[in-house]
Amino acid sequence: MHGHENHPIPAPREPEDAAPAAAYGPCVLLKHGEVFLKGRNRHRFTERLHDNLRVALRGVGGSTWIKTAQNVTVLGGQVPRDALVERARRVPGFNTVEPAVRVPSTLEGISAAAADVLGEVAAGRRVRGFAVRVRRRDKRFPLTSSRMEAHLGSHVLGAVPGLHVDLTSPDVTLSVEIDRKETYLSWERLPGLSGLPVGASGRALVLLSGGYDSPVAAHRAMRRGLACDFVHFNGAPYTNPSSVYKAYALARELNRHQPPGELYVMALGTAQKQLAVAGAGRLQVVAQRRLMVRTASALAARTGAQALVTGDSLGQVASQTLANLAAVDEAAALPVLRPLIGWEKQEIIDEARSIGTAGISVLPDEDCCSLLAPPRVSTRARLPQLRSVERRLDLDEVVEALLGSAQVLRPGADGEEDPRDPAAGRCAAPV
Known part of the structure; x- marks a missing residue:
């Protein structure tokens, strides 16, 4: 009326x-x-x-x-x-x-x-x-x-x-x-959005990329009662900051549905280069994903999150086969929740449009996942091979370096700076 x-x-x-x-x-x-x-x-x-x-x-x-x-x-x-x-x-x-x-x-x-x-x-x-x-x-x-x-x-x-x-x-x-x-x-x-009140089911840490999938997964997790913080890995210093701007905008949009969660931004480029030098080859993408969930697990332990959330959809890309997802899970110290595991791509895009994130996700950026990616990705990564590559790095040192250099932003909170300001949201101390 x-x-x-x-x-x-x-x-x-x-x-x-x-x-x-x-x-x-x-x-x-x-x-x-x-x-x-x-x-x-x-x-x-x-x-x-x-x-x-x-x-x-x-x-x-x-x-x-x-x-x-x-x-x-x-x-x-x-x-x-x-x-x-x-x-x-x-x-x-x-x-x-x-x-x-x-x-x-x-x-x-x-x-x-x-x-x-x-x-x-x-x-x-x-x-x-x-x-x-x-x-x-x-x-x-x-x-x-x-x-x-x-x-x-x-x-x-x-x-x-x-x-x-x-x-x-x-x-x-x-x-x-x-x-x-x-x-x-x-x-x-x-x-309405139905579901459970945000926070009623605990706290989760969302691995937030700039694409369609992870924001929709975060929204679905919120509707199941999870209060969400976000971690975004970009390819700096080998990529431009466009993906960070997108992650900030996506987190801000998602924070409209919950008490504002924090966004942690980590420059993964140097670690990706180390994996490539260590001979990851066709395992590069899965090894990167394992490093992401390993780092996110360590961050979750410091922020009180009880689970990780990703936008994986079974079989959507080569890195999301059942074998590769299992290999990634093995590196996580927390449950990895995948709200979109059975969704088709068009369903995800339609949902992104309905929740207001599609217009952000479609913007161009330099995705860290494509950085140093091999022409062909292994669809059945084996743990012994992955561990052999990882042993050539000091993983604990790599994870601590990522945590120590993280930027912390709070998109959607009153007085939050724009991430395009070089001084915005930088940590005074490691998280």
């Missing part, structure tokens, strides 16, 4: 998290996803969900409030409702996001609001057929759900010319949820 924020009866001023007074005003109903299925610890998931919602609301431009009503979160404040809807749709854990109004739970108040809402919807969308669906959370309300539906339908027909009841395929369905003190009326159900 358009323009309802300017309803002649003003919304009350209420601080964040205060229980709003029972007065006419716009709000947003957020229906819980898997949190609804939790048992005795459901309140912990709900608290985490609300904490994440508060983070998403930072800088929205006005005071807000959050209220819980039987597996539904109600959001409102001195902010345009469209802005609240947009912020809420970023937060994993909500199945649906519904623009709504709230009124006192009186027959007169609900009836007037129903006519007002459907009148505005009909004018804005030029709809004619409508249906009313009532849910009584408060069973003490004097009319049953079916009687209330009939009453509201009759009232709307008398108050809004040109509308008719259509219970089979209505142009708009007005949902009415009656609580003890307040009633919520909504007319549109927008999809």
Whole structure:
């Protein structure tokens, strides 16, 4: 519905998290996803969900409030409702996001609001057929759900010319949820991100490249409740910093869906050169991947991450055969999660478009994975051969050098510098 924020009866001023007074005003109903299925610890998931919602609301431009009503979160404040809807749709854990109004739970108040809402919807969308669906959370309300539906339908027909009841395929369905003190009326159900609240499942470290796959994998991990930090390996000093700019932009976009995670940038070029000199040959790409997960595991131990996340898809490229993935896993000290393992490339690209990372991933860059890559990559790398190459290097020393020279950025956080500034985000000490 358009323009309802300017309803002649003003919304009350209420601080964040205060229980709003029972007065006419716009709000947003957020229906819980898997949190609804939790048992005795459901309140912990709900608290985490609300904490994440508060983070998403930072800088929205006005005071807000959050209220819980039987597996539904109600959001409102001195902010345009469209802005609240947009912020809420970023937060994993909500199945649906519904623009709504709230009124006192009186027959007169609900009836007037129903006519007002459907009148505005009909004018804005030029709809004619409508249906009313009532849910009584408060069973003490004097009319049953079916009687209330009939009453509201009759009232709307008398108050809004040109509308008719259509219970089979209505142009708009007005949902009415009656609580003890307040009633919520909504007319549109927008999809949320669903899943679990970010942080409810622990913390992970994402190996973030500049391509389509790893950002989508990170987004999927967030929706399973993992708070994510990111590590990006670039080919410096043998490549330009374009991949770093892309990784920063991708992490910033992903951080819209969680309390901002940190981005660690590591220059892998010198170590890649060492592997090539050590005779990696056709094993070069797999040996690089093993070094990445070995370094990421060491970083995770320092940052509290409990798993690594990659964008691997089985068989998509030569380095992602089952044998090569197993060889990479053997070098990791933590579980390696691959949310996209069974996805096709087009599915990944479509998902990237839907979450807003595709436009960044398509930008040109110099990918470190192609640096020193052999013409043909081994599809069945064997551990004895890989270990033989690795023994020619001091791996502990290589890993410590990578950790010690890492840049640490926090994309999306207030006051974060642009990584194109040479001084931006440099560590004062090794991570």
